Amino acid sequence: MPPGTGRTALALTGKGSYTGPNPGGDGSRLTTAIKHQAKIIPRNVPLAEQVKTELLSLIRLGDLSEHAGRLPAETHLSRQFGVSRATIRAALSALEQAGVVTRLHGVGTFVNDLGLPASTIWGWFDKAPEFADLIRNSGHAPDCQLLGSETVEAGHLAAPLRVDPVDKILLTYKRFLSDEEPVIYSITSVPVELIAPDRREAAMMPQACAESVYRFLQIQCDSRVNHQTSEIQVTLADQSVAAHLACTVGQPLFNVVEVGYSPQQEPLFHAVNFFRGDLVRFRLIRRPVLSIADF
Numbered sequence: 001m002p003p004g005t006g007r008t009a010l011a012l013t014g015k016g017s018y019t020g021p022n023p024g025g026d027g028s029r030l031t032t033a034i035k036h037q038a039k040i041i042p043r044n045v046p047l048a049e050q051v052k053t054e055l056l057s058l059i060r061l062g063d064l065s066e067h068a069g070r071l072p073a074e075t076h077l078s079r080q081f082g083v084s085r086a087t088i089r090a091a092l093s094a095l096e097q098a099g100v101v102t103r104l105h106g107v108g109t110f111v112n113d114l115g116l117p118a119s120t121i122w123g124w125f126d127k128a129p130e131f132a133d134l135i136r137n138s139g140h141a142p143d144c145q146l147l148g149s150e151t152v153e154a155g156h157l158a159a160p161l162r163v164d165p166v167d168k169i170l171l172t173y174k175r176f177l178s179d180e181e182p183v184i185y186s187i188t189s190v191p192v193e194l195i196a197p198d199r200r201e202a203a204m205m206p207q208a209c210a211e212s213v214y215r216f217l218q219i220q221c222d223s224r225v226n227h228q229t230s231e232i233q234v235t236l237a238d239q240s241v242a243a244h245l246a247c248t249v250g251q252p253l254f255n256v257v258e259v260g261y262s263p264q265q266e267p268l269f270h271a272v273n274f275f276r277g278d279l280v281r282f283r284l285i286r287r288p289v290l291s292i293a294d295f
Contacts, residue, residue, distance in 0.1 A: 048090035051081055053137050055091055056100060059111055060122070060139040069111040071101065098124065098283055121178055121275075125282035128228060130212040131176045131184050140178040146210040147173040147244070157189050160259050161267050168192040172209045175244055183279045185244040188213050189270040194221040213260065213269050223268050228260040234277070241274050252277040 045053075055077075058064040064071060071077070077088045092109055095101045103109045121138045123129065135142035149172045158165040169189045176184040190213070195203045202208055203220040217223040235255040242249045254275040260268045 047083060048087050048094070051083060051087055051091040052094045054081070055095060056122075057137050057139055059095075059100065071109040071111065073108070119179070119181075119279060121183055121280045123282060125230075125232075125284040128230075130214060131186065132212070135176065135178045135183070138178075141180075143177040143180065144210065145175045145177065146206055147175055149173070149204065149206070149209040151192060151204065154189075154191070157270050160270050161189065161191050163191050163193065170195070170204065170209075174210075178279065181279070182244065182246045183276045185241060185274040187272045190216065190221070190268070194223060194268065196220065196222065213271065217260075217268055221268070223262055225260040225268055226263040228258045230256055230258045232256045232282075235274075237274075245274065245276055247276060247278075254280060254282070 055064065059071075071092075072080070074085050074088045074092070078085045081088065092101060092103060096103050096109075099112060101109050101111055119140075121135055121140065123134050123137070129137065132142040132144055149170065151168050151170055154161060154163050154165055154167050154169045156165075157169060158167065161169065163169070169191050172188050172190075174186045174188070175182050176186070192200065194217070199220050203216070208216065208220060211219065214225055217225060233255050235253050237245065237247055237249055237251045237253050239249050241253070242251065245253070247253075254273075254277055256271075256273045256275065258269075258271045258273065260271070262268055
């Protein structure tokens with residue numbers, strides 16, 4: 001178990017089979033080149049979603065807006081991205097709904113001042129990219145450090161993972177950095193029974209554990225995450241978590257607890273994630289629900 005990870009913070013027990021940092025990721029900074037940015041977007045993501053992510057990254061870098069924060073015309077963006085105007089329009093509409101831009105008919109599209117420092121990691125809470133991509137799409141250089149891994153009994157995680165308390169789970173501890181500054185501390189649990197028997201030895205190796213949970217499940221378990229449930233709350237960093245995130249004890253953090261499910265609704269992983277409250281922001285579009293009294 002990584003130094004400083006105690007029962008008070010996570011109620012996890014057991015001795016780690018591997019310790020020590022193992023930095024991963026290419027650490028490359030997002031450039032302003034459209035072609036380079038497009039390469040890091042998974043191909044199964046809808047085209048309008050890809051363009052929206054690329055536009056957001058370029059907006060955050062300040063390399064897209066013209067005078068007074070005005071974006072180029074849709075026809076110009078269509079040629080620059082090599083997509084139809086309808087795709088550009090859909091991407092801009094999504095950014096407008098999220099409050100990133102304002103579109104004025106007959107005038108143009110303007111970037112809103114989100115009031116966020118340049119160092120902020122920013123994303124939509126209803127999307128679940130790999131953490132390295134979340135950082136990269138915000139215009140920063142990501143890095144992933146594997147702090148340790150261990151195989152323990154499921155214990156209190158048996159219920160969300162739908163296994164017996166004595167069944168084994170693989171725990172991995174990771175720290176994600178943005179421009180060399182820690183921003184996310186993550187503890188992920190995967191039932192060992194999901195790992196193909198002939199791959200279990202390799203799956204326990206640092207190189208395999210350093211993969212994102214999505215890639216790990218695809219490679220080692222032949223499983224795909226269809227969706228995940230997330231519970232978010234604000235917590236204060238205790239001594240152990242503060243040490244991993246290089247922040248002060250008592251500093252506010254976003255604590256997101258998630259369970260990922262297969263298309264057949266079977267749980268595939270459980271994760272406890274801590275995000276630096278001063279460096280990470282999430283945005284979510286919420287719509288009002290009419291009361292029964294309104295009918």
